[in-house]
Amino acid sequence: MYLRRKLSYVILMGLIIQGLMSPMNIAQVFGYSSLSIKLKWRVSAGTGWTWIGPYAADLNNDGLMEIVIIGQKGIAALNPLNGAVIWSKPYAAAHGPCEIIDLNKDSIPEILFVPDYINGTAFYGVLALHGNNGSIYWCNREAAGDDTYIAVADINADGYPEIYSAKPGLITALTYDGRIFASTYTYYPCWGGLSIGDTDFDGVFEVYLGERSESYPTYPSGGRGLRAFWADNLTEIWAHPDILCSSQAPVLADVDKDGDLEIIILHQRGGIAVINTDGSVNTYKNKYRKQLSISGLPNGHDNPPIADLDGDGNLELITCSDAKHNPTQPKIFDLVEWKIDATLPYPCMHPPGLADVDGDGKWEILDCNLQNVTIFKYNSDTKKYDIIGTIPIKMAHSFFIAQDIDADGKLELVFNEHNSWISVWDVEAPAPTPLPRSGLSFYSQYRTRVPEYVSSPDQPPKISAISPNDGATNIPVSPIELKFKLLDFQNDLMNYTVTTNPNIGSASGTNVPSGTIITVPVSGLTPSTTYTWTVTVTDGKHTTTRTFTFYTKGNVTLAVNISPEGSGSVAKNPDSVNNVYAYGTRVKLTAVANNASVYRFSSWDGDLKWMGSNNPATILMDGNKTVTAKFTKIQYTLTITISPTGSGKVICNPSGPYYYGDIVKLTAVPNVGWSFSNWTGDLTGNQNPTTIIMNGNKKVTAVFTQCRYNLTITIAGKGNVTVEPYKTAYTYGENVTLTAIADSGWMFVGWGGDVSSNENPITIMMDGNKSITATFVLREGYTLTINISGNGAVNKDPNYEVYTYGENVTLIAVPDPGWKFIGWSGDITGNRNPYSIVMDGNKTVYATFIQEQYTLIVNIEGLGNVTKTPDQSAYIYGTQVQLKASADAGWIFSHWSGDIESVDNPVTFEITGNMTIIAHFALKHFTINASVEGVGGTLEPSGVIIVAYGENITFTIEPNVGYHILKVLVDGEDIGPISQYTFYSVNM
Known part of the structure; x- marks a missing residue:
């Protein structure tokens, strides 16, 4: 009993452990019916300890969001479907934030980050990896880089982003391919870093940095706090040296709803500052938004999320913890009303993250505390934050990813646990549309930590790649196209209009993506005229207008010749009576034969020679032109077919080639055994020879038929003749076999008529009508009498009633079953079989047969005995015998084998020859x-x-x-x- 109880306990524990690893439905635990979160997979990437959360981006253009994780042992990319490692590299950083973006426009995103070690060797600088395989795109050890956030944006609309990085003592600006184009000094950015944007939307980008302030230590030996730089040259615009920044990058958001972005920063002594784009303190609603110590507010160390959490239209900020990562209760701070709205109960090491986990379009707060991930939702009735669910992950990093990583249209949550372990949880809520840019730190260059799509930083749309070039001359007056390319820095959709003066055409378009090439057809141009065309484009925030000019050329002439003269003509479109055209006109030339049955167009010569035989062809009138259209006589084919094949031939005179109106004589010649019947196709009737007129391609068939012959057989005497095959008529060359069969008492003596032979049977070939006589004569001869003793028969060959003198007859004795032949007697003796006898008189022969005797041998395998009934030394054919097996003690009968296969006992069988049978006995078990x-x-x-x-x-x-x-x-x-x-x- 004890053992049985213990086994049941082990099984129960196994079920409990298994249940913990199974997907959990949060609604079943907390009763919140609309919330369902299930574990999809959990794996270790082998990248080691990390202070940075995961990233997600489509690294290989498969439509899925691969997961990137960086730790103290290396970097790895994971398959979003199952967590399998796609690639991993020994480029390590315990705090290595990255930016995933396509640097070189090859549709493969690159990963930018600052590793602490490469293959175990200390590293300083910026590293760019190809996202699809982890190989190095470039590495710049001179660039600033030391655990800080990198900023990336296309500041000049050339399609290639610029890169900004910082470390203690240096800020660098790099081109997309890793070349430094600007740098400046900075004191100590710690684990913080850079943000970038055109915050006042004037077309010029700014870079923002948080570093140590003058009080840590005292300036100037210390840092300059919150700083702003021009992105194109890293010249400082303004600074707030009294703000102490640590492991955060400035957040850019529109707090006062004036259309510009404010810069929000935490002061690491429990304060907050909201700074306008010009460096002044924001005072929206008469609130001075720079307070270095706010009662009840934690010190503030990591990047806070900033969003409207309670639906009141104001932006809130969530902050907690300190520089030593001591967990504190998160505080929700209203940036407009400038007060603490709420305190969440569970202490965290980093400010909580946001996600819409129930699909109602509002943000839930995911508090990653020491015990689990607690999900809070604002309750508009109670004005409080309710707990609506828990995800069982201890020490989950607050910098998780909320993204549709597997393209199923639903949201997934991607956590790490400050180590190599990554877990992905399926959420039964729709993914945001469009998807957030989860390859960037905190989802965008603005660092808000809100998992929604935020476009790239603004600049006005750019109009480039102009055609014709501005100020171009010698433009043709034939219909042309105006072309230009539209670029938008933030990849917003654009609307555009195109107008011309004088009016030669216009165009407009809506929702055009960045990088689109626009083509505008224009027509009705006149020679020697100046035209202007204006393009206006807007992305909804900014508008760009540019005007361009071009000048058209004068007139030119077109001369068209025909060769040979009179063979055809050329139609011109557009036509000109005096052959004068405006410069640049495109003229379509179509060659037409005067008589399509006689001539055809062959090729162009002169200024259209390069077009060969293309018809119609278009010539560009960019000068005086001469063109010759060449025509040739049409050659026709005469195709002769013989039916059936091999039955004859047709002689053509002349033999070709043939042109329109030629007369050809056709003569049908049959092969031997065939005769000409008639013509079909482009000729009819049976006239031979005949003629045909070549007024087109012709196909003629000569039909031949085989000759047919009669075969007449005449019988002389008594007998008949078989004919194989038998037909009423035969075709030429057909073989026929004749076999003469004499009646009883008669014999065949030979063939006459068209065949002279005594061969029988005989084969003849039908090469004409045949008449053949088969002659039979009365047989005079001797009789052969056969007598049988016993059971059997004798066959005679040949088997006649009478035989002629000297004829040989073969006798074959055939015994019945169980009998054997023993010999001949009478007119022949001996036992030779068969036996040949010569008929030199009447003959009488006796054949004697006797019954066969067979033996029966019974062998025993094992221990036992067998009785035979009847028990004889020999048996005649067909005797019925019964065998009965009797086993010795400890043995049993198994089966019979040999000439009998059976398990019956006794067994009865019939003697059909000498037989051997084995009785098998087996030991009992x-x-x-x-x-x-x-x-x-x-x-x-x-x-x-x-x-x-x-x-x-x-x-x-x-x-x-x-x-x-x-x-x-x-x-x-x-x-x-x-x-x-x-x-x-x-x-x-």
Whole structure:
């Protein structure tokens, strides 16, 4: 019983452990019916400890968001479907934030980050990896880089982003391919870093940096706090040296709703500042938004999320913890009303993250505390934040990713646990549309930590790639196209209009993506005229207008010739009576033969020679032109077909080539055995020879038929002739076999008529009508009498009633089953079979047959005996015999083999020849069932034991520790608590 109880306990524990790893439905735990979060997968990427959360971006253009994780052992990219490592590299950083963006416009995103170590060797600088395989795109060790956030944006609309990085003592600006184009000094950005944007939307980008302030230590030996730089040259615009920044990048958001972005920064002494784009403190609603110490507010160390959390239209900020990562309760601070709105109960090391996990379009707060991830939702009725669910992850990093990583249209949450472990949770809520840019730190260059799509920083749209070039001359007056390319820095959709003066066309378009090339067809141009065209484009925030000019050329002439003269003509479109065209006109030339049956266009010569035989062809009038259209006479084909193939031929005179109006004589010539029948196709009738006129391609078939012949057979005497094959008429060359068959008493003597031979059968070829006579004569000869003794027969070859003198006859004796032939007597003697006899008189022959005698041998395998009924030394064919097998003691009969295969006993069979039969006997076997009651010991052997007759077998009983043998039962009889028992000579 003890063992059984213990086993049940282990099974129960196994089920509990398995249940913890199964997907959890949060609604079942907390009763929030619309919330369902299930574990999709959890794996270790092998990248080691990290202070940075995961990133997600489509690294290989498969439509999925691959996951990137960086730790103290390296960087890895994971398959979003199952967590399998796609690639990993030994480029390590415990705090290595990255930016994932396409640097070189090859549609493959690159990963920018600052590793601490490469292959175990200390590294300083910026590293760019190809996202699809982790290979190095470029590496710049001179660039600033030391655990800080990198900023990336296209500041000049050339399609290639610029890169900004910082470390203690240096800020660098790099081109997309890793070349430094600007740098400046900075004191100590710690684990913080850079943000970038055109915050006042004037077309010029700014870079923002948070570093140590003058109080940490005192300036100028210390840093300059919150700083702003021009992005194109890194010249400082303004600074707030009294703000102490640590592991955060400035956040850019529109707090006062004036259309510009404010710069929000935490002061690491429990304060907050909201700074306008010109460096002044924001005072929206008469609130001075720079306070270096706010009662109840934690010190503020990491990047806070900033969003409208309670639906009141104001932006809130969430902050907690300090520089030593001591967990504190998160505080929700209203940036407009400038007060603490709420305090969440569970302390965190980093400010919580945001996600819409229930699909209602509002943000939930995901508090990653020491015990689990607690989900809070604002309750508009109670004005409080309710707990609506929990995800069972300890020490999950607050910098998680909320993204549709597997393209199923639903949201996934991607966590790490400050180590290599990544877990992905399926959320039964729709993914945001469009998807957030989760390849950037905190989802955008603005660092708001809100998982929604935020476009790249603004600049006005750019109009480039102009055609014709501005100020171009010698533009043709034929219809042309105006072309230009539209670029938008933030990849917003654009609307555009195009106008011309004088009016030669216009165009407009809406929702055009960045990088689109616009083509505007224009027509109606006149020679020697100046035209202007104006393009206006807007992305909804900014508008760009540019005007361009071009000048058209004068007139040119076009001369068209025909070769040979009179063979055709050329149509011109547009046509000109005096062959004068405006410069640049495109003229379509179409060559037309005067008589399409006689001539065809062959090629162009002169200024259109390069077009070859293309018809129609277009010529550009960019000068005076001369063109010749060449025509050639049409050559026609005459195709002759013979039906059936091989039956004849047709002679053509002349043999070709043929042109319009040629007369050709056709003569049909049949092969031997064939005759001409008629013409088909472009000729009809049976006239031969005949003529045909070549006024087009012609196809003629000459039909021939085979000649047919009669075969007449005449009989002389008594007999008949078989004809194979038999037909009423035969075609030329057909073979026919004739076989003469004489009536009884008659004999065939030969063929006459068209065949002279005595060969029988004979084959003739039908090369004409045939008349053949088969001659038979009366047979005069001797009789052959056959007598039989016993059972059998004698065959005669040939088998006639009478035979002629000297004719040979073969006799074959054929015994019945169970009989044998022993010899001839009468006019022949001996036992030769077959036997040939010469008919030199009447003959009488006797054939003698006797019955066969067969033996029956019975062998025994094993121990037993067999009785035969009847028991004889020999048997004649067909005798019925019964065999009965009797086994010795300990044995049983198994089966018969040899000339009989059976398990019947007795068995009856018929003698059909000498026979050998084996009776098989097998030892008896017995079954012993051995088992133990209870669980306190063992029995060996145990279970179902098979024992042969007469065999000994011993059983050993052994108790477990703490048990003893109570009793042993053999066939129900208690034989006492013995430890061993033996069955001797088992026989039942």
